[in-house]
Amino acid sequence: MKQLLIIILLAFMAVAGYGQTNSLVLEKKRNGKQKILPAATKIKVVTYDGNKYKGEFRIANKSTLLMGSDSIKLHDIKKIRFKSKLGMYTGTGVGILGGIITVSGTVLIIQSLAEGGLAGIIGIVFGVPVVGAGGVIVTAGVLVATIGRQYKPKKWTYKLAP
Known part of the structure; x- marks a missing residue:
């Protein structure tokens, strides 16, 4: 019985840990609909100063994306594009x-x-x-x-x- 309980607890912890991956959350202002992009998703970012970045993104902190060696602040992003399957x-x-x-x-x-x-x-x-x-x-x-x-x-x- 103890072994079954331990296995169930480990399974729940694995699911909870998987659900807390780094991600970019895009929320529609009109109705609150969310699109969640996990880190390492290929995206294209265009900033207000005209720079274009394409590739997999990582998260540096709460307000900065990393694309390759470049860091991009969220408030500098003009648009984000990505291809869904x-x-x-x-x-x-x-x-x-x-x-x-x-x-x-x-x-x-x-x-x-x-x-x-x-x-x-x-x-x-x-x-x-x-x-x-x-x-x-x-x-x-x-x-x-x-x-x-x-x-x-x-x-x-x-x-x-x-």
Whole structure:
């Protein structure tokens, strides 16, 4: 019985210790929604003086981030960007869907032109907008997957939890 109690206590302490890792907390001013970024997450930071920092961050103290050998005060940050895994997967899926739509529109145009006559005109009328929409969807998917979301201090507050 003592061994079981010790194992349970150790498990609870491990969970409590894991939950207290260093993190950057982004809180939305409008509704209090929080986004928690654990230390060593890759982010991009732009400061008010125009400097850009990209890489994994560490926490120096309650008001300073470390990125490589550079230290950045929280009040100097103009915006923070990072790519979530969900955003990367969603962007990839949307990009693939847009590619399928583009190829479908292209096939529609080619087959209708091969038929000739009125079918060619109808194929172009319907195929060109489909190809255009597919291109826009591909672009949106690529942007979502590669750029990520930005968090500006106008809408978000930055806090460090060391």
